[in-house]
């Protein structure tokens with residue numbers, strides 16, 4: 001009997017734990033500087049605009065537009081073998097940061113720069129990009 | 134000005150890159166190549182007084198004291214920039230020599246990427262990949278091919294760059310590997326072969342991707358005055374620089390996805406060397422993926438952003454072409470030595486030792502490194 005192949009995961013740090021806690025509640029949390037208001041992503045301790053360590057966590061609106069993408073056909077990790085081929089999309093958010101997330105329910109052949117998508121959280125508590133309807 | 138001509142490459146060494154020939158641990162392969170480079174320079178191992186081990190993690194400066202009996206190692210450093218490390222180490226070595234710290238600096242690498250654990254899937258163990266490892270790997274963004282593919286895709290969407298243009302790079306590089314004789318890949322390929330090769334991570338096909346290799350490579354960098362009277366003709370290091378892209382650790386957040394760190398480094402290196410692009414006779418350009426060559430050609434200033442696809446067409450990068458590139462077969466077809474083999478090849482070309490792939494009359498050339506999500510390094514060298 002072989003153990004199930006698990007999704008690769010890294011240990012969150014105190015700087016990043018709130019982001020993962022947000023995902024577990026179904027929210028994509030973005031850091032916003034409490035001093036100057038600049039958004040940043042991925043989570044990190046300091047604002048690169050004003051060097052403040054204080055920040056708030058703001059749920060992303062969900063609006064997203066395609067920046068670029070790739071469709072993976074090669075199994076680089078056994079966990080993802082059953083999902084091949086899968087599309088990973090980088091998308092711009094109106095908040096001013098970019099996200100990377102798998103594409104769900106949209107034909108990758110229809111992807112274009114600027115195409116509107118919807119950022120959400122999937123059943124496993126991970127970011128996902130779906131059609132904007 | 135700056136570090137221009139204060140140091141020279143005095144020795145080069147490589148193991149076999151032919152599949153199944155190089156034998157030993159990464160440390161053993163590192164030492165084999167190092168001995169070859171030291172002998173090429175006409176030095177004894179104990180003459181080495183500086184060492185910059187490359188990117189392996191498994192090999193440290195102390196190993197060279199232990200194995201070579203170096204009585205007084207005066208300088209050691211690391212340049213942890215992935216595939217940009219070897220060329221970045223040239224600047225580090227030249228600066229140490231210019232400061233009078235040491236005279237003969239060894240830059241060695243050895244790896245077992247073919248017979249051992251695949252390097253492409255263990256990059257996340259490197260501290261520079263911490264952010265990608267936490268936020269992108271769980272989503273399926275595992276390997277460099279996947280993380281770099283969106284850069285190529287965006288270039289294609291913005292500028293009309295095509296897969297057949299990427300194929301031009303794969304084909305000319307393979308042609309050079311066949312001429313080299315010490316290369317893993319020896320079968321000719323065509324653009325159609327590239328188009329028929331399986332998709333890895335769109336738009337990158339198998340023949341857009343570099344090899345995983347066993348072997349070792351090393352160079353010795355010596356003070357320019359010392360190198361004048363050494364065993365082989367010296368190759369002067371005239372310009373050098375490193376550059377880091379915006380959002381260096383995460384491509385996803387990079388403002389300009391198609392601009393690499395070398396765009397910042399290249400003008401500094403050309404200015405230091407006092408040469409122009411028209412002076413470059415041969416270029417060894419880091420080629421972990423075909424697209425990375427195309428993008429660097431733009432960022433180096435050989436053509437404008439977006440014109441790389443047209444620049445590489447029609448065999449432009451082959452011998453006799455507009456700019457012979459990767460005359461040894463590169464990472465794509467010779468071996469993946471993180472670009473140390475590119476430095477070795479540039480020296481060979483500028484010595485006139487390029488064999489069947491010699492660029493006639495080559496006097497000035499450049500070598501680049503690329504790694505860790507977009508770090509860049511460059512060295513411009515000339516026959517001394």
Ligand SMILES: [Zn+2]
Nearest residue numbers: 033036047050
């Ligand atoms: Zn701020």
